[in-house]
Amino acid sequence: MKIAVASEGKLVSGHFGYCEGFIIYDVNEGKGLKKEFIKNPGHKPGYLPVFLKELNVNLIIAGGMGETAQNLFNENGIEVVVGAQGICDDVVQSYIAGGLKSTGSVCTQHEHEEQCNE
Template identity: 75%
Template sequence: MKIAVAREEKNVSGHFGHCEGFMIYELEENKGLNRSFIKNPGHRPGYLPLFLKELNVNVIIVGGMGETAQQLFNENGIEVVVGAKGFCDDVVQKYIQGELKSTGNVCTEHNYE
């Protein structure tokens, strides 16, 4: 399984499309195998869900994301977890332990997605 966390410095980004990049966590049997950082290749409508799908990401974790982006991730078979806050490594651990649930919130204050 691969989990992508939209990152700003070492924390979960509140704005998906304009994050600095993505921490990618590769897991096997809920144990971390690898983690790496991939710089945001640039925000264009509809692009980032496909970009992360090509990296074989299964889950995207973020603070905030628009409705269209959430739909595109779902259409590409990628689980969306919104409403996350804190240090990226801690948030992934919470997800693995089943303690992190999506708030389901849709970011509407910005026209990014």
Template identity: 60%
Template structure:
């Protein structure tokens, strides 16, 4: 299974579309086998869900995400987990342990006024 975490530095990004990139973890039997950084190729409506599907990602984790993006990930059979905060490595471990649940945090517009992912 591949889990992509939208990141800024070592922290989960508040908005997946504007993150610096994605740390993609390869997980098997609740063990991280390795990870690789995939730079964000650019924020264009509808592009990132297809881009990550092409990377064989099964799960996307982010602080916040727009409703349309969540729908597109679902159409690409990628599980969406939003509302995550903190260190990307810790968040992935919480996901593996079944302790990370999506809050359904939706960004309503692109002018977030510092509320996206809160």
């Protein structure tokens, strides 16, 4: 399984589309085997779900994400977890352990990234 976390440095980004990049975790048998950072190629409508699908990502974790993006990820067979906060490594470990669940929140405040977690 491949998990992508929208990130700002080591922290989960408040909004996936404007994040610095994605930390891609290759998880096997409940343990993270390796991770790599992929720079965000840019926020273009409908592009990032296809971009991450081409990287064989199965799950995207972010602080916030718009409804259209969530739907596009689902259409590409990528599970979406939103409402995550904290250090990316810790968030992935929480997901693997079954402790991280999506809040299902929809980001609507694109002018103010800091509000996307609300």
